[in-house]
Amino acid sequence: MEKICVAVRVRPRISEDSFGGNFWKVEENRISLHKVHGTPLSAYSYAFDHVFDESSTNASVYDLLTKDIINAAVEGFNGTAFAYGQTSSGKTYTMNGSETDPGIIPRAVEDIFRKIQMASDREFLIRVSYMEIYNEEINDLLVVENQKLQIHESLERGIFVAGLRQEIVNNAEQVLNLIKAGEVNRHFGETNMNARSSRSHTIFRMVIESKGKDSNSCDHMTSDAVRVSVLNLVDLAGSERIAKTGADGVRLKEGKHINKSLMILGNVINKLSEGSKQRGHIPYRDSKLTRILQPALGGNAKTSIVCTIAPEEVHIEETKGTLQFASRAKRITNCVQVNEILTDAALLKRQKIEIEELRGKLQGSHAEVLEQEILKLRNDMLKYELEREKLEMELEEERKSRDQWIKEQQMKIGSLSGVVSLSDCERNRSQTGQDSSRQCHKEGYNEFNSASQGDIFRTPCLKVPSNAFVATRSNSSTMPDYSPLPDAFSNVADENTWLKLNKGYVADLDSLQVTPARKVQSFPTSDITPGCLSEKYEQEVQDLKRQLELANRKINELERKNSEEAELDKQSTSMSPKHQREEDPQRLSKSVGNLKGNFEEVLSVLQRFVSDGKLSAAEVISTMSEIGAQLFDTLETHFTVDMDDGRSSTGNSALIHEQQKQLHERLNTILTSLESSESTVTEKEHVRSPCSNCKLKGSDLEETSISKETLCDELNSIKERCRGLEEEVSINNHLLEVSKDKYNSLEKEFLLLKEERDYLLLMVSESSHRLEMVSNQKENALKDLNTEVLRRKHLEGEVKQFTAAFASRQRSLKSFHDEFRSKVEKLRAQTIISVPKSLGCQD
Numbered sequence: 108m109e110k111i112c113v114a115v116r117v118r119p120r121i122s123e124d125s126f127g128g129n130f131w132k133v134e135e136n137r138i139s140l141h142k143v144h145g146t147p148l149s150a151y152s153y154a155f156d157h158v159f160d161e162s163s164t165n166a167s168v169y170d171l172l173t174k175d176i177i178n179a180a181v182e183g184f185n186g187t188a189f190a191y192g193q194t195s196s197g198k199t200y201t202m203n204g205s206e207t208d209p210g211i212i213p214r215a216v217e218d219i220f221r222k223i224q225m226a227s228d229r230e231f232l233i234r235v236s237y238m239e240i241y242n243e244e245i246n247d248l249l250v251v252e253n254q255k256l257q258i259h260e261s262l263e264r265g266i267f268v269a270g271l272r273q274e275i276v277n278n279a280e281q282v283l284n285l286i287k288a289g290e291v292n293r294h295f296g297e298t299n300m301n302a303r304s305s306r307s308h309t310i311f312r313m314v315i316e317s318k319g320k321d322s323n324s325c326d327h328m329t330s331d332a333v334r335v336s337v338l339n340l341v342d343l344a345g346s347e348r349i350a351k352t353g354a355d356g357v358r359l360k361e362g363k364h365i366n367k368s369l370m371i372l373g374n375v376i377n378k379l380s381e382g383s384k385q386r387g388h389i390p391y392r393d394s395k396l397t398r399i400l401q402p403a404l405g406g407n408a409k410t411s412i413v414c415t416i417a418p419e420e421v422h423i424e425e426t427k428g429t430l431q432f433a434s435r436a437k438r439i440t441n442c443v444q445v446n447e448i449l450t451d452a453a454l455l456k457r458q459k460i461e462i463e464e465l466r467g468k469l470q471g472s473h474a475e476v477l478e479q480e481i482l483k484l485r486n487d488m489l490k491y492e493l494e495r496e497k498l499e500m501e502l503e504e505e506r507k508s509r510d511q512w513i514k515e516q517q518m519k520i521g522s523l524s525g526v527v528s529l530s531d532c533e534r535n536r537s538q539t540g541q542d543s544s545r546q547c548h549k550e551g552y553n554e555f556n557s558a559s560q561g562d563i564f565r566t567p568c569l570k571v572p573s574n575a576f577v578a579t580r581s582n583s584s585t586m587p588d589y590s591p592l593p594d595a596f597s598n599v600a601d602e603n604t605w606l607k608l609n610k611g612y613v614a615d616l617d618s619l620q621v622t623p624a625r626k627v628q629s630f631p632t633s634d635i636t637p638g639c640l641s642e643k644y645e646q647e648v649q650d651l652k653r654q655l656e657l658a659n660r661k662i663n664e665l666e667r668k669n670s671e672e673a674e675l676d677k678q679s680t681s682m683s684p685k686h687q688r689e690e691d692p693q694r695l696s697k698s699v700g701n702l703k704g705n706f707e708e709v710l711s712v713l714q715r716f717v718s719d720g721k722l723s724a725a726e727v728i729s730t731m732s733e734i735g736a737q738l739f740d741t742l743e744t745h746f747t748v749d750m751d752d753g754r755s756s757t758g759n760s761a762l763i764h765e766q767q768k769q770l771h772e773r774l775n776t777i778l779t780s781l782e783s784s785e786s787t788v789t790e791k792e793h794v795r796s797p798c799s800n801c802k803l804k805g806s807d808l809e810e811t812s813i814s815k816e817t818l819c820d821e822l823n824s825i826k827e828r829c830r831g832l833e834e835e836v837s838i839n840n841h842l843l844e845v846s847k848d849k850y851n852s853l854e855k856e857f858l859l860l861k862e863e864r865d866y867l868l869l870m871v872s873e874s875s876h877r878l879e880m881v882s883n884q885k886e887n888a889l890k891d892l893n894t895e896v897l898r899r900k901h902l903e904g905e906v907k908q909f910t911a912a913f914a915s916r917q918r919s920l921k922s923f924h925d926e927f928r929s930k931v932e933k934l935r936a937q938t939i940i941s942v943p944k945s946l947g948c949q950d
């Protein structure tokens with residue numbers, strides 16, 4: 108427990124008092140009100156840690172009042188220094204100073220960087236923020252747009268101002284420039300009492316984080332810990348009497364807010380000064396100022412208050428009020444602890460060292476039982492470490508196999524997507540025509556190849572290059588800074604380093620302020636109770652969790668893709684068979700329709716032969732129409748069956764083939780016979796021509812030759828069409844075969860993928876099971892370690908008892924020794940007396 112350090116500073120007189128009444132006299136650390144002729148007024152005599160008279164400089168105030176707080180802040184203690192007093196009493200002068208005599212803030216900044224440079228064994232990260240509370244609203248002085256900020260409180264982060272800019276800084280000059288820039292945004296105003304009166308409370312905040320540079324350093328106790336301290340340098344607005352300041356309008360409103368918040372600060376101080384028993388509720392929440400300063404008032408911070416007073420008699424009443432405030436503040440005690448974020452490894456290390464120390468102590472005595480106990484403890488610890496290493500290895504192997512497996516899955520899905528895109532292409536081909544289809548076929552395979560090379564399913568690279576502590580954290584200054592710490596890891600400059608640094612714990616600076624009684628903070632993840640668990644072990648569990656999460660995500664992705672593939676597959680099932688069922692058959696139907704049309708045309712031509720009485724042709728036609736009817740029936744059946752079930756189309760296609768062949772042969776026969784019969788007819792007509800000529804009229808002859816020509820043309824075109832149809836049918840058959848093959852391969856792939864998905868799910872459930880086991884083991888290890896700690900404490904108690912017993916034995920031995928000596932001496936004396944006597948007797 109540490110008392111708040113309170114000092115009073117008297118500002119030099121600004122104007123000479125016209126009334127020569129009472130005055131304030133400073134003697135060492137006491138200030139008292141004296142009558143003009145020098146008699147002190149006993150009721151108004153106050154003693155403080157320091158009292159600075161009118162001739163004091165900012166340098167002396169800083170050295171005596173604040174320097175220690177600044178040094179402690181560099182070492183990991185929270186610190187707050189603030190100036191309180193009536194308007195124009197010199198608060199801003201004390202905090203900011205002048206060109207020739209810089210105030211507490213610039214001196215603190217310079218000192219911090221000087222100290223940091225001297226601490227060569229640690230690396231530091233400094234962040235600064237500058238805010239004002241104006242008319243009970245919090246404004247960011249570093250970013251003008253950040254106005255009316257809200258105070259939030261969370262379990263993890265404690266009290267914090269959301270959205271406040273935190274600038275990472277590397278040197279004092281940078282900080283001083285920021286302050287200068289911030290000052291421009293601060294609210295000042297002219298009053299009767301101060302030409303440049305602060306109309307707001309300002310809080311300049313520095314967050315100092317540090318970490319030992321060498322984790323192998325000899326100082327095992329501290330090297331692994333990250334220290335985070337918060338230093339607040341506060342310049343309060345001055346209390347004012349409206350009558351004196353002559354405030355009206357805006358100034359009046361400001362004055363009311365200032366006085367109200369100072370009154371609440373006074374209430375908080377009063378409550379805190381009452382002592383913990385009577386204290387009751389502390390109204391920190393009544394104003395933003397007290398809420399923000401909560402850790403500094405009765406919390407975990409070294410705090411100093413400089414109360415500035417105006418020496419003029421006209422301000423005597425205000426000065427009395429200020430001194431009473433200071434007296435009460437003096438009674439407040441804070442519980443200051445260094446803020447360390449200890450990793451579990453560091454905790455374990457500490458315990459090991461403590462055990463070693465205990466062992467060393469015990470070696471002095473002969474307590475073999477205790478010795479054995481300690482040996483057992485060490486063995487247990489070794490056992491845990493071995494177990495942990497084994498787990499580590501197992502986890503590593505599992506991770507590797509899972510990665511491998513996921514890669515394979517991705518490759519497979521890649522291939523499948525290639526196949527599917529190929530099938531899509533085929534579908535397009537059937538829509539756009541055969542010529543382009545070949546092109547598309549080619550493209551489809553190209554796509555498939557590129558997809559199988561892994562372009563689509565490339566594993567995202569999650570690794571972030573690790574940087575140095577300060578350099579890495581420095582990146583965060585460039586980010587939009589809406590809270591001291593990011594809400595998600597994605598906002599952190601370097602997630603990896605941050606995680607490594609804090610072992611999964613997101614350090615919250617504000618929270619450190621409001622945890623007064625916490626000496627050592629271990630920050631495992633939320634579901635783990637603070638305990639002694641080795642760093643690596645914990646890290647492994649974290650890694651496993653992350654891996655599992657990643658795997659789950661990938662599985663989900665795989666599943667999603669799988670279902671997409673299945674959907675596509677379904678479509679392609681309905682597109683390949685159905686494509687053949689719907690689209691290819693449609694095309695085939697069209698072809699058959701054409702074929703039918705052509706066939707009918709041929710028939711109609713042949714009909715003419717029939718009508719001309721060419722009986723042989725009529726015979727051929729009847730045969731052909733039989734074949735045709737059979738063919739079309741077969742085709743129809745084929746399409747119907749094909750639409751119902753694409754797989755049963757094999758037999759039908761053979762039938763079609765057969766029918767087509769027959770048709771072809773028969774058509775050829777018909778055509779040959781027609782040609783031959785035609786030539787016979789022509790010849791007969793030629794033979795008959797002399798007598799017929801006499802019978803036929805010239806016009807009839809002409810007509811016959813025209814119809815003959817037409818017939819020949821028609822026959823030729825029929826021949827052409829037949830060939831075309833033949834070709835078309837064969838292409839369609841080929842298409843049908845290709846689609847069937849593709850369907851089969853797709854189906855196989857789908858089944859394979861399904862199997863693999865099931866296997867993956869199995870793996871995941873196994874992993875979860877293992878994770879559960881690991882968690883259980885971890886919990887057990889935690890319990891065991893805690894038991895060991897308890898045992899160690901018990902041992903310590905025993906050692907104490909042992910020492911006490913030893914000491915008492917030593918004491919009794921000493922008294923026995925003394926007694927023995929005195930008896931010996933007595934005996935000796937008696938012997939000396941008795942010897943002369945005996946000698947005398949002999950004489």
Ligand SMILES: Nc1ncnc2c1ncn2[C@@H]1O[C@H](COP(=O)(O)OP(=O)(O)OP(=O)(O)O)[C@@H](O)[C@H]1O
Nearest residue numbers: 118119194195196197198199200301304305344345
């Ligand atoms: N110790 C000092 N030495 C020299 N000048 C001082 C000292 N203290 C205050 N002053 C001067 O007194 C005037 C008022 O001081 P300052 O503005 O610091 O008061 P304040 O308490 O901050 O007032 P307000 O609350 O109205 O802002 C300033 O001109 C300042 O330069």
